[in-house]
Amino acid sequence: MKKTIDIITLGCSKNLVDSEQLIRQLEEVGYDVTHDSENPKGDIAVINTCGFIGDAKEESINVILEFAEQKEIGNLDKLYVMGCLSERYLKELSIEIPQVDKYYGKFNWKELLADLGQSYHNEIEIERTLTTPKHYAYLKISEGCDRKCSYCAIPIITGKHVSRPMEEIIDEVKYLVSEGVKEFQVIAQELTYYGLDLYKKQMLPELIERISEIPGVEWIRLHYAYPAHFPKDLFRVMRERDNVCKYMDIALQHISDNMLSMMKRHVSKAETYELINQFRKEVPGIHLRTTLMVGHPGETEADFEELKAFVREVQFDRMGAFAYSEEEGTYAAKHYEDTIDQDTKNNRLDEIMRIQQSISAKLSASKIGQQLRIIIDRIEGEYYIGRTEFDSPEVDPEVLIKQTDAALSIGNFYWVQVVDSDEFDLFGEIIER
Known part of the structure; x- marks a missing residue:
């Protein structure tokens, strides 16, 4: 009788890709696998954790504790934990939650197969069992990040930027198309850095152009770009290729020069405005998604007013925001005092999102009749x-x-x-x- 393994994925779509690869490997060696089941029934559970910010870490720990309790009362034989939280706090978690049979980091989850008495199958390395609807998939083109933003723990967790070879990515797209995928969400911690390590130059425009030439690829959408040193040839690719969506997810975080400097973003207010104007000029109809941060150490009322004015002026098509939370080991944690109280952070977050909600409603209404x-x-x-x-x-x-x-x-x-x-x-x- 086959054993059942429950995979629980927390956090971002990059984690989801890892889980999908693991599911495919487990199925290859004879396991039945469920993903994010509301009532996991397996003999074994694997939790793929997130460790990005405080709320995500808390959610991951709570899920681990829930499954540890299930193991203690006999509803689970084995419990394994992998992912970003485990990568960062391996020793601490092993001490605090010893019910877990083994903790793996972000990149050594392949050892799980060996610990189950199985082998990793290299011949299906690019294959995945999709947990998304079968017509779209996330396509991860790199790991890690070389940016050193003051607030961000990702480089601490995932290490330096590592691009995947272009031919490997192309092969994966062809495989996924053969499985019925029509739409690709291209993801990375930082898209624009792609290729600098392998090819000594930014290769994102060429990669996207090559993917767009593959028969069966209907939509390509780009997520998580960085504004500094943006590869401008991407404008041409987005403009010329009908299957490259006129959509860009580019996290700007702030607009005041004071905050951009303190956040170590290596871009200025003037450069940010120039980039946004270039997008809208070079790619008519582009929809911009961004993420902003409020409450970073040093953010004054004047800085926040400047951010609000920026949101009102630019009229982002899509926008998310979050409040700063201190992450140990980051530049901000080491060098800045977190003096802005939580109520002020929350109030600023609510205010900026109310502004965006009004903008979003107006932009949606403008599409009536289209x-x-x-x-x-x-x-x-x-x-x-x-x-x-x-x-x-x-x-x-x-x-x-x-x-x-x-x-x-x-x-x-x-x-x-x-x-x-x-x-x-x-x-x-x-x-x-």
């Missing part, structure tokens, strides 16, 4: 749920089409006319094109 191409992700209640090229899964608005309007297939593309909107989503009707 005809847009969408892909259908799922059925929910009385609606088909789809997305445009300007919407990434999980984080961005969706398009809702009443099931009574047409019979649609999940994973297929359709044209809709936008007939209404709310603060978050669009409502569409299917049209013939």
Whole structure:
């Protein structure tokens, strides 16, 4: 009888890719694997943890404790932990939660197979068992980060930037297309650094151009770019290639020169504005997603007012924000005193998101009457749920089409006319094109 293993993935899509690779390897050697099941039933559980910020660490620890309790009462034979939290706090976790049979870091999870008495199969290294809907996948092109932003623990956890060889990535895309994937979310901790270690120059434009030439690749969407030294040839690729979505996820964090300097972002306010203007000039129709931080040590009321004015002026299509939390080992933790109280951080976060909510509602309303191409992700209640090229899964608005309007297939593309909107989503009707 096959043994069942439950995989639980916490944190970002980069972790999800690791879990999907592990699932494929486990299935190859005869295990049944469930992923993020609401009621895991397996003999073995593997928790893939996140260690980015305080809330994520707390969630990971709570999940480990829940499964440790299940093991203690006999509902679980083995419990393993991997991922970023485990990479960073391996010794501490081993002492604090000894019920876990073994902790693995971010990169040595392949040892888990050996500990289960199995071998890692190199011949299927680029293969994955997707946990996403079968028509889209996340495509990780590198690991680690060479940026040294003051607040960020990622370089401490994952180490220096390591690009994957371009041919390996191309082979993976071809494999995923053969499995039915049409849409690729290209991810990395920092996309624009891709190629500098392997090829001694920024290779992201060439990589995206090559992926776009693969038959069956319908949409390519780019996540997590850095504003300093942005590879400008990417503008041309995004403009010329119809299957490269006019979408860029670029974390700007702040706009005041004081804060950009304290955050060690190596970019100025003027350069940030120039880059945004270039995007909108070079790639007409581009939708920009960004992430901002409030409450970093040294952020004055004047800095925050400048940030609010920036958000109002630029009118980001998509925006997230979070409050600073001190992460041990970072430059900020070592050199700055965290003097801004939590209430002030939370109030600033709420205020900046209220501004964006109003902008998002206005931008959504401006799409009423437009005809847009969408892909259908799922059925929910009385609606088909789809997305445009300007919407990434999980984080961005969706398009809702009443099931009574047409019979649609999940994973297929359709044209809709936008007939209404709310603060978050669009409502569409299917049209013939």
